[in-house]
Amino acid sequence: xxxxxxxxxxxxxxxxxxxxxxxxxxxxxxxxxxxxxxxxxxxxxxxxxxxxxxxxxxxxxxxxxxxxxxxxxxxxxxxxxxxxxxxxxxxxxxxxxxxxxxxxxxxxxxxxxxxxxxxxxxxxxxxxxxxxxxxxxxxxxxxxxxxxxxxxxxxxxxxxxxxxxxxxxxxxxxxxxxxxx
Ligand SMILES: [Mg+2]
Numbered sequence: 001x002x003x004x005x006x007x008x009x010x011x012x013x014x015x016x017x018x019x020x021x022x023x024x025x026x027x028x029x030x031x032x033x034x035x036x037x038x039x040x041x042x043x044x045x046x047x048x049x050x051x052x053x054x055x056x057x058x059x060x061x062x063x064x065x066x067x068x069x070x071x072x073x074x075x076x077x078x079x080x081x082x083x084x085x086x087x088x089x090x091x092x093x094x095x096x097x098x099x100x101x102x103x104x105x106x107x108x109x110x111x112x113x114x115x116x117x118x119x120x121x122x123x124x125x126x127x128x129x130x131x132x133x134x135x136x137x138x139x140x141x142x143x144x145x146x147x148x149x150x151x152x153x154x155x156x157x158x159x160x161x162x163x164x165x166x167x168x169x170x171x172x173x174x175x176x177x178x179x180x181x
Contacts, residue, residue, distance in 0.1 A: 006120075007120065008120045008121060008122035009050065009051070009052045009119065009120060009121055009122060010050065010051050010052070010121070010122055010125035010126050010180070011051060011052040011053070011054050011115070011119070011121045011122075011123075011126040011127075012046050012051045012052075012053055012054070012126065012127050012128075012129060012176065013054050013055075013056045013112055013115070013126065013127065013128040013129070013139065013142075013144065014043075014053060014054065014055050014056065014128075014129050014130070015055075015056065015057065015106075015128075015129065015130030015131060015132070015135045015152075016055050016057040016079065016091075017057065017152065018130075018131035018132070018149075018151055018152015018153055018154065019129055019130050019131050019135075019149055019151065019152060019169060020035060020036060020039050020055070020079075020083070020169065021033055021034055021035045021036060021039070021079060021082075022034040022036070022152075023131070023152045023153065026060075026061035026064070026066045026067065027061070027075050028061055028066055028067025028068075028071040028072065028075060029067075029071070029075070030074045030075050030077065030078035032075075033075055033078040033079050033082060034082075035079060035082040035083050036151065036168070036169060038168070038169065038170045039083065039169055040083050040084055040085065040087065041170075042169045042170045042172075042173040043083070043087045043088075043169075043173075044085070044087065045173055045177065046173055046176065046177075047087060049177060049180070051126075051176075052089045052090075052119055052121060053087055053088050053089050054088075054089055054090050054091070054092065054112075054115045054119065054121075055088055055090070055091040055092070055093075056092050056106065056111045056112060056115070056128070056135075056138065057091065057092070057093045057094070058093070058094050058096075058105055058106050058134070059072055059093045059094065059095055060094075060095065060096060060097050060098060060105070062095035063095045063096055063097045063100070064097065069095070072093065072095075076091065076093075089119065090115060090118070090119060092104075092111035092112075092114060092115055093111075094106070094110075094111060106130075106132075106134045106135060106137070106138040107133075107134040107135075107137035107138045107141060108138065108141065109138055109141040109142035111138075112128075112138065112139075112142040112144070113142065116142075123142060123143050123144050124143070124144075125180070125181060126144040126145070127139070127144055127145045127146070127147060127176050128142070128144050128145070128146045128147070129146075129147045129149060129166075129169065129172045130146075130147075130148065130149070131148065131149050131150070131151055131152035131153050131154035131157070132152070132153050132154070132157060133157050133158075133160040135148075136148055136157070136160045136161055136162045137160070137161070140161065145163045145164075145179075146161075146162045146163050146164075147162060147163065147164045147165070147166050147172040147175055147176070148160060148162035148164070148165045148166070149165075149166050149167070149168055149169055149171075149172050150165065150166070150167055150168065151167075151168050151169070
């Protein structure tokens with residue numbers, strides 16, 4: 001098969017806290033990182049189906065001064081270590097405060113659009129999985145299909161306009177594999 005430089009890839013954009021790992025509210029300590037059981041095998045299925053896996057995470061704990069950028073990176077390292085196997089292609093994070101009028105902080109689509117350019121992604125074939133209304137709005141603002149998971153804060157999100165609701169990441173991945181085009 002010839003691979004041209006204009007080839008694009010479908011992606012699954014993933015919220016981190018409450019979707020891939022336990023949400024402890026402003027995690028600045030690697031010792032508190034707890035990746036959900038089943039997350040790695042679910043992501044492996046997506047990867048072998050050709051999806052780029054991109055984490056999109058609001059980290060206003062940095063902007064609020066709760067933890068430093070270095071502490072954020074230490075948490076990120078531990079998160080990737082527990083997940084294992086080079087599953088995540090890239091992570092985009094936003095330190096902005098909620099009132100910052102940010103083009104990047106979810107629900108704004110800025111981080112997805114950066115990822116689209118950097119990784120040659122096809123948003124029309126892509127999905128966003130997250131546990132908050134802001135995740136679903138972010139996906140919709142970028143024009144990707146959305147799945148609300150009921151882990152983390154997902155049970156509180158109510159009817160937030162997601163295309164699908166799933167019990168957890170494993171069920172969300174099953175939805176993607178069933179509906180991909
Ligand atoms: Mg979350």
